[in-house]
Amino acid sequence: MTMTTGQPLSEYETLRASAFLRRGRLLAAAMKLVLFACAALSVVITGAIVWVLVSESLPFFREIPLTTFLTDTEWTPVFTNARYGILPLLSATFWAAGIAMAVATPLGLVLAIYLSEFARPGVREALKPILEMLAAVPTVVFGYFALLFLTPLARQFIPGLSGFNLLIPGIVMGVMILPYVVSISEDAMRAVPMSLREGAFAVGMSRVQMAFSVIIPGAFSGVTAAYLLGFSRAVGETMVVAIAAGQNPNLTGDPREGAATITAYIVQMSLGDLPHGSLAYSTIFAAGLTLFVITLVFNLLGFFLRRKFREAY
Amino acid sequence: MSVTALGAPAETRRLVAQKKTQDLVFGTIGVLVLFVVMGLLLTLVSDLIIDGAGRITPEFLTSFPSRRAAQAGVLSAWIGTSLVMIVTAVVAVPLGVGAGLYLEEYAPKNILTDAIEINVSNLAGVPSIIYGLLALGFFVYALGMGQTILVGGLVLALLILPIVIVATREALRAVPAGLRESAYGIGANQWQVMWNYILPSARPGILTGAIVGLSRAIGETAPIITIGALTYIAFLPPSPVSSTPPFVNLDWLNSPFTVMPIQMFNWVSRPQAAFHENAAATGVLLLGMTLLMNGFAIYLRYRLRRTVRT
Numbered sequence: 174m175t176m177t178t179g180q181p182l183s184e185y186e187t188l189r190a191s192a193f194l195r196r197g198r199l200l201a202a203a204m205k206l207v208l209f210a211c212a213a214l215s216v217v218i219t220g221a222i223v224w225v226l227v228s229e230s231l232p233f234f235r236e237i238p239l240t241t242f243l244t245d246t247e248w249t250p251v252f253t254n255a256r257y258g259i260l261p262l263l264s265a266t267f268w269a270a271g272i273a274m275a276v277a278t279p280l281g282l283v284l285a286i287y288l289s290e291f292a293r294p295g296v297r298e299a300l301k302p303i304l305e306m307l308a309a310v311p312t313v314v315f316g317y318f319a320l321l322f323l324t325p326l327a328r329q330f331i332p333g334l335s336g337f338n339l340l341i342p343g344i345v346m347g348v349m350i351l352p353y354v355v356s357i358s359e360d361a362m363r364a365v366p367m368s369l370r371e372g373a374f375a376v377g378m379s380r381v382q383m384a385f386s387v388i389i390p391g392a393f394s395g396v397t398a399a400y401l402l403g404f405s406r407a408v409g410e411t412m413v414v415a416i417a418a419g420q421n422p423n424l425t426g427d428p429r430e431g432a433a434t435i436t437a438y439i440v441q442m443s444l445g446d447l448p449h450g451s452l453a454y455s456t457i458f459a460a461g462l463t464l465f466v467i468t469l470v471f472n473l474l475g476f477f478l479r480r481k482f483r484e485a486y
Numbered sequence: 487m488s489v490t491a492l493g494a495p496a497e498t499r500r501l502v503a504q505k506k507t508q509d510l511v512f513g514t515i516g517v518l519v520l521f522v523v524m525g526l527l528l529t530l531v532s533d534l535i536i537d538g539a540g541r542i543t544p545e546f547l548t549s550f551p552s553r554r555a556a557q558a559g560v561l562s563a564w565i566g567t568s569l570v571m572i573v574t575a576v577v578a579v580p581l582g583v584g585a586g587l588y589l590e591e592y593a594p595k596n597i598l599t600d601a602i603e604i605n606v607s608n609l610a611g612v613p614s615i616i617y618g619l620l621a622l623g624f625f626v627y628a629l630g631m632g633q634t635i636l637v638g639g640l641v642l643a644l645l646i647l648p649i650v651i652v653a654t655r656e657a658l659r660a661v662p663a664g665l666r667e668s669a670y671g672i673g674a675n676q677w678q679v680m681w682n683y684i685l686p687s688a689r690p691g692i693l694t695g696a697i698v699g700l701s702r703a704i705g706e707t708a709p710i711i712t713i714g715a716l717t718y719i720a721f722l723p724p725s726p727v728s729s730t731p732p733f734v735n736l737d738w739l740n741s742p743f744t745v746m747p748i749q750m751f752n753w754v755s756r757p758q759a760a761f762h763e764n765a766a767a768t769g770v771l772l773l774g775m776t777l778l779m780n781g782f783a784i785y786l787r788y789r790l791r792r793t794v795r796t
Contacts, residue, residue: 201677205592211584212593215605215651218644222616225623280519287516291509300520302784307527309698309780311705313747314534314769317754321762322533348526379505381512402611409613411708412747416754436615436708443618443712449627457712461619465612472611476604 226462233257233455242459248422248438250456257456259463261424265339265432266464269414270407272343272428277350277403284351285358285396286384308352316416319345324417337419337431345417346407354403357479361395362388398478405471409464411436435464534773538766546767550720551749555760558753560768562719566635566743567704569723573639573739574646574703579696581643582650586692587680589651590658610648617645618712626713633715635723636739641709646699653695657688690790694783701779705772707747719744746772 182190234242237257245258284304288297324341328334334341365388373383389396419431420441433441439457447454549559585606593599621641625631661684669679685692723741726734746768753765 197675197678201675204677204680205588208584208588208592211581212588212602214581215585215609215647216602218609218620218647219605221624222612222620225620225628226616229619229623280523283516283519284523287513287520291513291516302781303520303524303527305784306777306780307523309701309705309776310527310530311707311747311769311772311776313705313707313750313754314530314773317750317765317769318530318533320754321537322529348523351523377501377505380509382505382508384512405611406613409611409615411613411615412751415708416751436613439615439619440708440711443622443714447714458619458623461616465616468611468613468616469608472608473604475611476607 222465226458226465230455230458230462232450233452233459236452246424250453259435259460261422262433262435262438262460263463264424265414265418265422266408266434266436268339268425268428268432269343269346269418269434270404270410272340273346273350273407273410274400274404276344276347277354277407278400280347281351281354281358281399281403282389282396284355285362285399286388288355289359289362290380290384290388304352304355307348310349312349312410312412313416315345315349316342316412319413319417331429334429335419335431337417337421339414339418339428339430339432342413342417343428346410346413349410349413350403350406353406354399357399357402358392358396361392361399361479364395365391394478394481398475401471401475401478405468405475408471409436409468411440415440435460531773534766534769538763538768538770541763541767542770546764551744551752552720555758555764558761558764560746560749560771562722563744563746563749563768564771565722566638566719567745569635569726569738570638570642570743570745571700571704573636574642575696575700577640577643578646578650578699578703582647582696582699583654583685583692585647586651586654586658587685590655591680591684592676606648606651610652613708614645614706615708615712617641618709620644621709621713632740633713633742634740635743637713638710638715638743638745641713642703642706645706645709646703649699649702650692650695653698654688654692657691657695658684660691661687690786694786694790697779697783697786701776701783704779705747705776707751710745710748711751715742715744715748746775 242257242259244260245256246260247256247258248261249256288300292300319341320337323345324334324336324338327341328336331340369387369391370383373387378386414434415437418434418437420433420437421431422438423430423432425432438460442453442457447457546559547564548561549557550561551563552558589599589602589606593602618641621637621644625637625640626633631637665683665687666679669683674682719742723738723743724735726736726738750765750768750772753761753768756762
């Protein structure tokens with residue numbers, strides 16, 4: 174297209190220019206639709222998850238009343254005298270996740286405060302990659318470590334600890350979710366405005382006092398969100414418990430014993446031959462639905478709390 | 487209170503010293519915790535290496551799994567992992583970047599956008615095994631696709647989609663507003679601005695996110711077990727390239743497969759110590775791959791930050 178200033182465009186040139194612009198606009202409009210479809214796909218995925226979990230577990234809930242599912246204390250779906258109470262799996266899941274939180278909460282709080290308030294920027298930049306490396310270790314490797322290194326070691330000190338137990342996988346999961354918990358809580362702590370820190374120092378607080386009486390209350394919703402999301406991760410974590418906590422449904426109050434969690438049960442059943450449409454097949458979806466509902470509640474709570482701390486400052 | 491002219495500074499000094507001690511104690515605790523965590527990571531790595539390094543030989547990489555531990559290898563597993571990762575990357579990266587671009591640059595502030603945001607954040611927290619159940623019920627049975635490389639790659643792609651979306655959005659947020667404005671200023675339309683200016687500028691950040699996502703997918707075991715992928719695979723998928731036109735062969739997508747973490751899980755769950763050695767060796771390889779990928783991502787981000795600063 175040749176264009177000289179002052180001269181009006183020829184009819185041909187005007188047509189070509191407007192065709193060029195129209196093509197561009199068309200492409201832009203089409204791409205906007207394509208990009209929207211990409212974003213909307215996430216909603217479709219959630220919908221598909223809910224649909225699959227509900228429709229595949231429906232045959233199960235037609236046979237077994239919800240009250241039996243939630244209150245029976247035995248889970249023996251493949252025995253001749255089958256019982257379908259989710260409680261043993263739930264209790265093991267919460268034991269392991271609870272132990273993980275008992276490890277991750279104090280360590281996570283100390284690390285987050287250290288990284289956000291104590292470490293110099295250079296030190297912090299050097300340390301964060303280490304935490305990221307820890308987060309990158311495949312869970313099956315953590316499972317190996319829990320079963321074949323930590324458990325034999327711990328059995329020398331803890332009497333009555335079985336080869337498969339809830340304690341060691343719980344502790345390992347605690348370390349595993351640590352980077353995640355630390356990174357969210359540290360974000361929340363660093364979002365607390367500098368003026369609050371300066372105010373605390375001005376009234377003569379030490380750094381520790383400032384951290385506990387200004388930063389933690391100021392970042393409370395974000396730190397809580399970190400723990401809720403961490404708990405949800407621990408509840409849904411699969412390989413560590415499937416490898417090191419055993420595959421035996423066991424309603425126990427003693428974490429030194431082994432017990433199958435919801436996720437370990439799903440793994441165990443998936444390893445065998447599961448005929449599509451059988452009752453055994455639908456049990457893994459019923460167990461999965463239970464797991465999904467629990468994690469959904471914690472994820473949503475965590476999401477809204479996190480958003481709250483972002484809005485606060 | 488008897489505050490004498492000499493007493494006050496002494497009292498102040500005592501208080502200051504006390505607070506300094508408090509800070510020192512807490513700082514020490516922080517460093518100690520860090521050392522414990524690092525020590526654990528080091529113990530894990532060295533335990534794996536001590537147990538498994540002896541098994542990492544060329545034969546280990548070129549043999550199929552076997553009933554005899556000493557002859558077993560990870561050939562089908564590492565080839566399976568590579569092929570699954572190709573599918574995952576091809577699916578997850580464009581979709582994730584597209585979704586991130588829409589949410590960050592196009593999305594109007596309304597209920598729909600809000601719903602999508604909550605959704606993405608929730609998907610990031612859905613346990614990986616639930617994705618496995620989705621794949622089992624939907625891809626394997628409802629669509630009748632079977633336990634193939636394609637299904638394995640798709641389920642891992644869905645799993646890492648939120649990671650790619652979040653990384654894309656962060657990378658886009660770091661693009662200077664001036665670039666956007668000047669591109670619009672010379673008459674580019676929205677897509678031209680995105681394609682020619684914003685995306686190239688955000689590329690290193692997006693790449694970092696994609697690598698982190700893929701390194702997570704490489705280590706994922708649970709969803710692959712759930713779709714019922716076989717653990718004993720003593721054959722290779724059809725080759726992706728052929729010597730006759732059209733030179734590309736897509737039959738491998740429909741082939742059964744196994745991956746590294748599945749092979750490791752399989753060997754860990756056996757009682758014999760000889761298989762545990764194999765598991766450790768697989769673990770070393772797996773860990774090496776994920777740490778390399780993450781190290782590369784961290785390096786990319788570091789370089790990116792330096793160029794942005796200057």
